[in-house]
Amino acid sequence: MAIILGIESSCDETAAALVSDDGRVLSHRLAGQEAAHRPFGGVVPELAARAHVEMATPLVEAALADAGLTLSQVDAIAATAGPGLIGGVMVGLMTGKALAHAAGKPLIAVNHLEGHALSPRLADRDLRFPYLLLLASGGHCQLLLVRGVGDYARLATTIDDAAGEAFDKTAKLLGLGFPGGPAVEAAAREGDPKAVKLPRPLVGTAEPHFSFAGLKSAVLRARDAGIHRSADIAASFQQAVVDCLVDRTRRALDRAEGATALVVAGGVAANEAVRTALAGLAGDNGLRFVAPPLWLCTDNGAMIAWAGAERFAAGLFDGMETPPRARWPLDPTAEKARGAGVKA
Known part of the structure; x- marks a missing residue:
C-alpha cells in the first residue's frame, strides 16, 4: 500500500492530506482565508500567498499527526504545481519540493x-475510464472526456467567465457576501427562479462551449432596475446557469466516445441545483451520475493526494526543476475556443 501526502495552495485554501492508494483518506487539514478576503469581495492574491506561507508547514505537520505517521512513512509527496494564483502555487510546490528532498x-x-x-x-471506487466530466469552478468551466490518468480530451470550454466566477460576481453585485457560490445558493432558496428573465448564452448552439x-x-x-428582490434575481440567475450547464453538457454527450458515466467536479459541483439537474440528464441518457461529496468539490488536499496516488501507480514522477504554472491546460492540444479569454 502506498501513502501519498498532498499539498494544495492554488487559490485561497491551504490544505494538506494523506491518502492511501486504496482510496482511504487518512487525514485532511484545511485552512480557509474567507475572513481575510471578505472585505474585498474577492481573493486578493498577495494576501492569499502570505497566508499560504504561514499555514503550509503547520498543516502538513498536523495532517501527519492526525494520521499517526511520520514523513518517512510516506511514499511520495504530491503538490499542486498549477494552474492558479502564481504566488500560492509557488508556496505549495516549494513546500512539496523541500519535503521530498529532505525525506528522499x-x-x-x-x-x-x-x-x-x-x-x-476517490469518492466512487467503481468509476472507470472513460467518463464525461463537467469541471466547473471559480476559474474554469470545461467539458472533458477523461480517458485515463494524464489523458484528457477537452470537448468545450468557456469563452469568457467561468461558472463559479459568475456566481462570485453575482453575489458581489447583489451584496450577498463572500464566497459567492454558497451565498447565491442560499439566497436562491428564498427566491422565484422564474421572476427575472435572464439570457442563456450559447444555449442551442452547435459547439458545446460556455459563456x-x-x-x-x-x-x-x-x-439596477430596482423592481426585483435580490432573492428572486439570485434564483433566476442560478436557474439560468443550471440551464446553460445542462444544455452544453447534453450537446457534448455525442462527442464523449465510450463514456458510461457523467461526472461533475469543482466548486460549482457543490451546488444542489446543479447536481440535481445533471443527475437527471445522466438518467435520461442511460449514464451513471457521479459527484464527489461536498467537501471534495471545493479545493482540498485530498484530491491532490489522490491524483498523486493515481500518478504514483502509473509511474509518473517529476523532477525538482518542475516550475510553478499560472496556466496549465489539461489538454494542451485543444484548439482555443473562438473568443476565449485567458481561462480557456
Whole structure:
C-alpha cells in the first residue's frame, strides 16, 4: 500500500492530506482565508500567498499527526504545481519540493484541474475510464472526456467567465457576501427562479462551449432596475446557469466516445441545483451520475493526494526543476475556443 501526502495552495485554501492508494483518506487539514478576503469581495492574491506561507508547514505537520505517521512513512509527496494564483502555487510546490528532498521521496507535481478531474474516483471506487466530466469552478468551466490518468480530451470550454466566477460576481453585485457560490445558493432558496428573465448564452448552439459574461451583465441590469428582490434575481440567475450547464453538457454527450458515466467536479459541483439537474440528464441518457461529496468539490488536499496516488501507480514522477504554472491546460492540444479569454 502506498501513502501519498498532498499539498494544495492554488487559490485561497491551504490544505494538506494523506491518502492511501486504496482510496482511504487518512487525514485532511484545511485552512480557509474567507475572513481575510471578505472585505474585498474577492481573493486578493498577495494576501492569499502570505497566508499560504504561514499555514503550509503547520498543516502538513498536523495532517501527519492526525494520521499517526511520520514523513518517512510516506511514499511520495504530491503538490499542486498549477494552474492558479502564481504566488500560492509557488508556496505549495516549494513546500512539496523541500519535503521530498529532505525525506528522499519522489515528487509528483499535480495539475490542480487533474485533482478535480480524478477526485470522483476517490469518492466512487467503481468509476472507470472513460467518463464525461463537467469541471466547473471559480476559474474554469470545461467539458472533458477523461480517458485515463494524464489523458484528457477537452470537448468545450468557456469563452469568457467561468461558472463559479459568475456566481462570485453575482453575489458581489447583489451584496450577498463572500464566497459567492454558497451565498447565491442560499439566497436562491428564498427566491422565484422564474421572476427575472435572464439570457442563456450559447444555449442551442452547435459547439458545446460556455459563456457567462452576458448573464452577469443581465444581473447588473436587473439589480439596477430596482423592481426585483435580490432573492428572486439570485434564483433566476442560478436557474439560468443550471440551464446553460445542462444544455452544453447534453450537446457534448455525442462527442464523449465510450463514456458510461457523467461526472461533475469543482466548486460549482457543490451546488444542489446543479447536481440535481445533471443527475437527471445522466438518467435520461442511460449514464451513471457521479459527484464527489461536498467537501471534495471545493479545493482540498485530498484530491491532490489522490491524483498523486493515481500518478504514483502509473509511474509518473517529476523532477525538482518542475516550475510553478499560472496556466496549465489539461489538454494542451485543444484548439482555443473562438473568443476565449485567458481561462480557456
